[in-house]
Amino acid sequence: xxxxxxxxxxxxxxxxxxxxxxxxxxxxxxxxxxxxxxxxxxxxxxxxxxxxxxxxxxxxxxxxxxxxxxxxxxxxxxxxxxxxxxxxxxxxxxxxxxxxxxxxxxxxxxxxxxxxxxxxxxxxxxxxxxxxxxxxxxxxxxxxxxxxxxxxxxxxxxxxxxxxxxxxxxxxxxxxxxxxxxxxxxxxxxxxxxxxxxxxxxxxxxxxxxxxxxxxxxxxxxxxxxxxxxxxxxxxxxxxxxxxxxxxxxxxxxxxxxxxxxxxxxxxxxxxxxxxxxxxxxxxxxxxxxxxxxxxxxxxxxxxxxxxxxxxx
Amino acid sequence: xxxxxxxxxxxxxxxxxxxxxxxxxxxxxxxxxxxxxxxxxxxxxxxxxxxxxxxxxxxxxxxxxxxxxxxxxxxxxxxxxxxxxxxxxxxxxxxxxxxxxxxxxxxxxxxxxxxxxxxxxxxxxxxxxxxxxxxxxxxxxxxxxxxxxxxxxxxxxxxxxxxxxxxxxxxxxxxxxxxxxxxxxxxxxxxxxxxxxxxxxxxxxxxxxxxxxxxxxxxxxxxxxxxxxxxxxxxxxxxxxxxxxxxxxxxxxxxxxxxxxxxxxxxxxxxxxxxxxxxxxxxxxxxxxxxxxxxxxxxxxxxxxxxxxxxxxxxxxxxxxxxxxxxxxxxxxxxxxxxxxxxxxxxx
Numbered sequence: 039x040x041x042x043x044x045x046x047x048x049x050x051x052x053x054x055x056x057x058x059x060x061x062x063x064x065x066x067x068x069x070x071x072x073x074x075x076x077x078x079x080x081x082x083x084x085x086x087x088x089x090x091x092x093x094x095x096x097x098x099x100x101x102x103x104x105x106x107x108x109x110x111x112x113x114x115x116x117x118x119x120x121x122x123x124x125x126x127x128x129x130x131x132x133x134x135x136x137x138x139x140x141x142x143x144x145x146x147x148x149x150x151x152x153x154x155x156x157x158x159x160x161x162x163x164x165x166x167x168x169x170x171x172x173x174x175x176x177x178x179x180x181x182x183x184x185x186x187x188x189x190x191x192x193x194x195x196x197x198x199x200x201x202x203x204x205x206x207x208x209x210x211x212x213x214x215x216x217x218x219x220x221x222x223x224x225x226x227x228x229x230x231x232x233x234x235x236x237x238x239x240x241x242x243x244x245x246x247x248x249x250x251x252x253x254x255x256x257x258x259x260x261x262x263x264x265x266x267x268x269x270x271x272x273x274x275x276x277x278x279x280x281x282x283x284x285x286x287x288x289x290x291x292x293x294x295x296x297x298x299x300x301x302x303x304x305x306x307x308x309x310x311x312x313x314x315x316x317x318x319x320x321x322x323x324x325x326x327x328x329x330x331x332x333x334x335x336x337x338x339x340x341x342x343x344x345x346x347x348x349x350x351x
Numbered sequence: 352x353x354x355x356x357x358x359x360x361x362x363x364x365x366x367x368x369x370x371x372x373x374x375x376x377x378x379x380x381x382x383x384x385x386x387x388x389x390x391x392x393x394x395x396x397x398x399x400x401x402x403x404x405x406x407x408x409x410x411x412x413x414x415x416x417x418x419x420x421x422x423x424x425x426x427x428x429x430x431x432x433x434x435x436x437x438x439x440x441x442x443x444x445x446x447x448x449x450x451x452x453x454x455x456x457x458x459x460x461x462x463x464x465x466x467x468x469x470x471x472x473x474x475x476x477x478x479x480x481x482x483x484x485x486x487x488x489x490x491x492x493x494x495x496x497x498x499x500x501x502x503x504x505x506x507x508x509x510x511x512x513x514x515x516x517x518x519x520x521x522x523x524x525x526x527x528x529x530x531x532x533x534x535x536x537x538x539x540x541x542x543x544x545x546x547x548x549x550x551x552x553x554x555x556x557x558x559x560x561x562x563x564x565x566x567x568x569x570x571x572x573x574x575x576x577x578x579x580x581x582x583x584x585x586x587x588x589x590x591x592x593x594x595x596x597x598x599x600x601x602x603x604x605x606x607x608x609x610x611x612x613x614x615x616x617x618x619x620x621x622x623x624x625x626x627x628x629x630x631x632x633x634x635x636x637x638x639x640x641x642x643x644x645x646x647x648x649x650x651x652x653x654x655x656x657x658x659x660x661x662x663x664x665x666x667x668x669x670x671x672x673x674x675x676x677x678x679x680x681x682x683x684x685x686x687x688x689x690x691x692x693x694x695x696x697x698x699x
Contacts, residue, residue, distance in 0.1 A: 064677040066492070071677035072585040092676060096587070149384050155402055155490050171488070239383070241415065243594045244624075245675050248587035261626050269607045271416035271618045301675035303405075303591055305384055 042108060042202055045134055046081035049106050055132055059094050060084040060108035067159035067168070068144040072097070084108070086202070087161040088179060091141045093297035095251035099125040106132040110141075111192030112295035115328025116251040118197055119291055122335050125254055135198025137206055140179065140187030141296065142166055145305055147182050151175065185309060186296035189214045196329055215317040222314065232310060237278045239304040242270070246308055247284060249301035252291045259283060285311035290319045290336040293327045354543055356534025359518045364396060366533060367445065374443040374480070377411060379404050388444065399446055399514075402490050403667065407597045408444055408451045412475045413458065415594075415619045419471070419604070423612040435614075439474035443531070446484040450495045450665040452507030454597030455481070460659040461600050471617070480527050483508035484519075487549050489556050492668030494681050497560045500665045502553035513546040520546050558681070563652065563662055566687035570653040574645070582683065583644035585676045590621035592647070592670040592678075598663045601627070622646050648683060 046058040062073035062083040070089040075081055086108065094107050095116040109117060114135055120126045147168060148156070154170040167176045180188075189211040195201070221229065244260075247253040259267050260280050267283075268276040285308075294316060298308050319325055323336040323344065334341075358366065370376050371391065378397035379386050385405035386398055418435040425431050455476070462469035463476075486493070486502035495501050505511055509528030512519040520538045523529055538546075593599045603620035606613055620627055623644075628637045637643050655663035664680070671679050 065679040065682060066671065066677060069677045074581075074584045097585075145384065153384075153386065153402070155492075157491055241594055243590040243621075245587065245589040245591050248589040249675050257626075261624070269616075270603065270605055271607070271616050273416070273607070297675075301587075301589070301591075303595065303673040303675075 042084040091300035099254040110138040114195030115293040118328035135195035137203030143184040245301040246298035249297040289315040354538040378445040421614040442479040449504040450667040495666035583641040593621035595669040
């Protein structure tokens with residue numbers, strides 16, 4: 039079984055790519071972080087574990103160098119979507135797919151430990167052992183999975199040039215949108231309350247936007263000053279519009295990779311909006327982002343089959 | 352080190368309620384999943400068994416969003432301008448950590464300059480008493496001892512508390528701190544010995560210091576080093592590090608207006624954002640990400656010390672903990688301070 043390090047070494051030595059973009063061990067417990075490997079002797083830094091929370095596709099738009107990228111199932115779908123939006127030159131990209139059992143939700147673990155500082159953490163595959171000053175605790179991985187990973191149906195990437203890891207049986211989650219459906223039956227005051235509450239946590243750091251592979255606009259709408267769509271302060275309506283419009287801009291493009299949720303320092307429930315839009319796109323267009331390489335992106339292509347209740351026939 | 356007095360932990364809540372009569376009391380409280388500094392509610396209990404807060408007390412002196420003035424049209428060509436009242440009630444911040452207190456002394460360098468005095472910041476500073484709580488157990492990510500700070504550092508504190516278990520030793524540091532907290536008795540020599548031991552233990556828990564002075568020396572001559580491109584490659588250029596940093600102070604003045612009324616506001620800005628250095632002409636001096644990342648680290652560890660003889664960092668570790676891609680300033684300083692660094696660069 040070839041390892042990531044062996045593949046990276048081979049690709050660099052052969053000159054097939056100038057750099058390999060993957061994950062290395064972080065300096066904090068529960069964190070593995072992005073790394074750009076350019077020398078074959080550094081290839082041994084590459085790892086893959088339950089702490090690989092970033093979507094590396096975010097570094098790909100307009101990338102000029104020949105690059106190999108390590109891609110989980112969700113990240114690989116982002117790459118397909120980026121290719122359809124003409125943001126990546128496929129001839130410059132080599133996708134090393136990895137079979138992924140999910141990423142842990144570090145905020146959930148921190149909460150379960152009563153915010154006791156974590157000294158170290160070990161990924162044991164089915165479980166995670168976390169050590170604080172008060173001792174060690176073992177969590178079943180299924181207890182502490184990131185929300186999006188708990189309902190993931192793409193553990194094996196859909197598209198890759200080479201695959202690392204044994205293909206595993208995909209879980210099927212027919213009730214994936216149950217929470218969304220239940221939420222939508224609530225009266226509008228309750229739904230508004232949730233939205234206002236989540237937006238109130240937002241500090242406009244834009245970690246979500248920067249972590250997202252699909253947010254690649256050279257000038258984001260929040261940064262535009264002519265016209266100025268929204269102000270840049272903490273006025274609640276400005277923050278709410280940022281949250282709302284960013285979600286809308288991702289409709290039919292987001293692959294639910296969870297990178298934004300992991301990046302957000304304030305624990306904003308970004309998926310509350312994104313999942314509702316994902317369900318809406320599935321209902322209206324029968325489309326799942328980045329799965330088929332040929333299907334056009336649903337909100338940029340119009341076909342006569344589109345079931346839009348806003349279109350008068 | 353002669354301490355003033357001793358407060359039983361059981362007395363703290365009563366003391367704070369009394370203080371609330373004269374001060375807006377800000378203390379660590381549970382807000383959602385995090386511990387934050389916020390105005391203590393009339394019946395709210397502070398959370399004193401905490402590491403450090405998610406938010407930074409800097410916000411009470413230099414808020415993220417502050418109104419400076421407002422204006423409205425009064426007919427053709429006419430307008431009325433109203434300066435905003437500076438929001439600076441008499442305040443007491445309870446249980447601030449020494450790193451955050453020191454950060455205010457560093458911010459004073461910027462906002463309390465002999466030539467330029469920032470009225471919004473200074474009014475709040477003048478009206479606030481800072482009661483610090485020393486750290487018996489620093490976080491695994493703290494490195495205050497690297498940057499002329501420490502778990503019981505006194506710079507910026509009006510009063511310093513040491514947690515002895517059943518109560519606190521109260522040490523008045525400044526004039527402002529005199530007689531603010533009522534104490535039940537004076538501190539005994541045993542109390543003081545205990546406090547000294549706690550300080551030694553706390554310092555022992557911190558990572559072995561790296562010479563930040565050596566790091567600065569490396570920075571003095573490495574502006575054009577290829578190191579920056581490599582170091583900054585994974586940075587997302589979001590604003591997390593700047594927004595959680597107690598010493599970051601860049602701001603953006605904006606007009607928020609319609610055709611007939613508006614307000615001028617000051618918001619936090621971040622050198623990490625691409626538009627931070629964008630000129631109105633369209634010229635962009637920092638087109639590349641590495642230039643922005645270089646700017647941040649140079650400011651903290653070279654330009655600020657060049658101007659004010661202090662590093663613009665207090666070792667609180669919030670940037671380390673919150674960075675979405677785990678860029679680690681401790682790693683950066685360790686590399687910069689390593690003797691091989693200078694030799695390597697000189698060879699190039």
